[in-house]
Amino acid sequence: MQTVHTIAELRAQLIGARREGRKIAFVPTMGNLHCGHMSLVEEAGKRGDLVVSSIFVNPLQFGANEDLDSYPRTLAEDQQKLEAYGCHLLFAPSVHEIYPRGTEIQTVVEVRSLSDMHCGMSRPTHFRGVATIVAKLFGIVQPDIAVFGKKDYQQLAVIRQMTEDLSLPVEVVGVDTARESSGLAMSSRNGYLSEEQLKVAPTLNQVLQDLVSSLKQGNRSFYTLEEQANQRLEAAGFQRDYVHICNRQTLQPATSGCRELVILAAAQLGPARLIDNCEVFLDDHE
Known part of the structure; x- marks a missing residue:
């Protein structure tokens, strides 16, 4: 598995795969990976020829007084897990690489109505941040397939609606929630x-x-x-x-x-x- 940190490096790595007609399957994450994430990587491997994952702790989806600063960053451990489960290419950009003009004036994507209910009521900017980063990553990676977990059910619905509304040529796949033996959803x-x-x-x-x-x-x-x-x-x-x-x-x-x-x-x-x-x-x- 190769790890790249810039958009230019990522696109250079994907040129050959596209020329060869290989199907690109994408698994976006925020890192600190567990078995649930690995099930997404496995599903991506079944559906695509080249598995790309990303690790990016997205500041736009964290609200005031949430855990942006304390969210675990475990890149070395995550790289080992991804490679063991068949990921071919990891994109691990910096915040500046993704938002070079800063987050305050970043163009945003908002899925109206669907983002305002449930989790959106207590986290009013969360799904705007999710939709923005996923749209941006879809533009960067240009995958054929993108795989997400159903644990974040509303998030999956927001991403599906955004993909449909913006006519993005990406098949969005949902995977059942991975659980501990106790029934607790892995997170x-x-x-x-x-x-x-x-x-x-x-x-x-x-x-x-x-x-x-x-x-x-x-x-x-x-x-x-x-x-x-x-x-x-x-x-x-x-x-x-x-x-x-x-x-x-x-x-x-x-x-x-x-x-x-x-x-x-x-x-x-x-x-x-x-x-x-x-x-x-x-x-x-x-």
Whole structure:
């Protein structure tokens, strides 16, 4: 695996692959990689001939008082993992390389409406930062395929909408959430949790699984179910952000006639903001 740090170097490396007609599969990350990221790299290897990954801690998607400065930078370890899982080329640019004029006057991409709900309510600039960096990376790498995890379900929806709206020639692929044996969704921010908090953290997924069971049993009192879930999380030691039962396609609040749902949740546990989701497919008789 080769690591490059500039756009010019990256493009020079990809010229030959394009001439040969090789399919480029791209996995953008912020580093501090875990097994969930590796599952994305493996999927990229199945779908493309050349696997490109990026590591860039994007300042535009961090809000005030968030963990931009403390977010773990583990490039050497990440390089070893990527190479072991079949990545061919790593793009690890500096902030100046990506935003040479600074972030204050950087052109931004905003996916309206979809970015304003759920996580967007408590992190109002987050998805603008996500859409901007992904659009920029798509322009730099020009991949045929880009692979993302479903753990960041709203993020994936924002990226898909942006790609469609801007007519970008990239196939966006979502991969199921990688989990610990406890059910906890793998996340780089899990490293912020203490040993005791790691014992509590799987409660988030347990609460969502119980919501799935209630929905499959025919309970359509969505607001009541959401409130009960938040109360369970608070009783376990979480600080509530939201639990929302949504239409899977639009991420708007679910209605009683919806057959394809997704439960989206976010909650603070100590220093870590944890997110998770569960897709729910109801039979006509449920």
